[in-house]
Amino acid sequence: MGQVLAVLDLQRVYEVKRSVFSVKKDIIHALSGVSLDLDQGKTIGIVGESGSGKSTLARCILLLERPDGGTISFMGKDLLGLPKGELKSLRKKMQIIFQDPYSSLNPRKKVFDTIAEPLLFHEIVDRKGVKGKVMEILKNVGLDEGFVNKYPHEMSGGQRQRVAIGRSLTTDPALIIADEPVSSLDVSIQSQIVNLFLDIKDRTDIAMLFVSHDLNVVRFVSDEIMVMYKGRVVETGTKDEVFLNPLHPYTKMLINAAKGEFSRREEDAAFDESKGCAYYPRCEQRKAHCRDSIPRLTGSKEHKIACFPESGGKSAHSS
Ligand SMILES: Nc1ncnc2c1ncn2[C@@H]1O[C@H](COP(=O)(O)OP(=O)(O)O)[C@@H](O)[C@H]1O
Numbered sequence: 001m002g003q004v005l006a007v008l009d010l011q012r013v014y015e016v017k018r019s020v021f022s023v024k025k026d027i028i029h030a031l032s033g034v035s036l037d038l039d040q041g042k043t044i045g046i047v048g049e050s051g052s053g054k055s056t057l058a059r060c061i062l063l064l065e066r067p068d069g070g071t072i073s074f075m076g077k078d079l080l081g082l083p084k085g086e087l088k089s090l091r092k093k094m095q096i097i098f099q100d101p102y103s104s105l106n107p108r109k110k111v112f113d114t115i116a117e118p119l120l121f122h123e124i125v126d127r128k129g130v131k132g133k134v135m136e137i138l139k140n141v142g143l144d145e146g147f148v149n150k151y152p153h154e155m156s157g158g159q160r161q162r163v164a165i166g167r168s169l170t171t172d173p174a175l176i177i178a179d180e181p182v183s184s185l186d187v188s189i190q191s192q193i194v195n196l197f198l199d200i201k202d203r204t205d206i207a208m209l210f211v212s213h214d215l216n217v218v219r220f221v222s223d224e225i226m227v228m229y230k231g232r233v234v235e236t237g238t239k240d241e242v243f244l245n246p247l248h249p250y251t252k253m254l255i256n257a258a259k260g261e262f263s264r265r266e267e268d269a270a271f272d273e274s275k276g277c278a279y280y281p282r283c284e285q286r287k288a289h290c291r292d293s294i295p296r297l298t299g300s301k302e303h304k305i306a307c308f309p310e311s312g313g314k315s316a317h318s319s
Pocket residue numbers: 014015016028029030048049050051052053054055056057
């Protein structure tokens with residue numbers, strides 16, 4: 001299996017003014033040393049609560065914004081060092097699906113044009129072949145021919161997301177990044193769209209990064225799971241390792257919360273995140289030393305965690 005994407009030590013810092021009148025700025029480490037490897041045909045599920053840096057990671061990989069450090073290799077090319085001309089042809093090989101298909105589709109365009117335009121623009125088919133190709137794509141995303149003349153407002157959220165997914169398939173991408181693609185849909189529709197992603201996974205070699213705050217969604221589509229907390233990867237591994245044998249206290253909390261069991265420690269306002277484990281203020285299993293040093297991500301290829309073994313996390317080194 002060929003490698004599609006390799007992200008190494010990605011950094012992204014935002015400076016935000018404390019208030020309109022203030023000159024003081026807060027520094028937000030949206031990404032602190034995030035790495036991942038993704039092979040053809042594989043899906044990595046990225047989980048973590050709101051603000052953990054999932055969308056920032058997606059935007060940096062897609063070069064919608066420039067990271068402050070680290071490297072991104074896509075289809076063997078160094079994305080951050082590539083001349084503009086070469087970037088253009090690579091860019092169509094990566095596609096994004098957003099949470100809200102209504103805002104990602106042009107309200108004045110019929111489904112036919114939404115799908116036909118990228119096909120013609122990238123010269124994937126000619127004028128004669130376009131109709132057949134549009135129909136084929138619609139069929140692949142579970143929409144019948146009658147949809148070609150519909151506008152976004154004439155469709156349901158799930159149907160709109162199918163159109164957005166169809167459009168992303170037009171350029172024969174090597175990578176699809178789906179950022180919370182079912183979060184805005186009714187629960188009853190979510191599983192249909194999740195199944196569509198599974199279908200695409202079965203039928204194609206497309207690699208996927210599937211971002212969701214919902215563990216139950218990620219569980220179905222992913223081969224590997226990456227758990228993020230405040231811009232860092234706290235646990236990563238195969239789906240079974242992470243779900244059946246979670247080692248990091250944060251992952252355990254997320255899994256329990258998904259089952260409906262909540263537990264939360266009081267936040268500790270005086271804590272300095274640049275010095276210790278970012279999860280320290282909420283950790284059920286913290287020890288004194290977790291306050292003063294930042295745990296590194298260590299373990300085997302199948303399972304890594306960033307947690308001191310004497311604290312919550314059993315070592316992920318085993319086997
Ligand atoms: N454009 C921006 N300017 C300032 N801060 C931002 C910006 N985008 C994201 N952030 C901050 O970066 C952190 C990560 O955000 P984000 O990547 O959106 O997380 P997630 O997608 O996991 O919810 C948050 O603290 C967020 O407030």
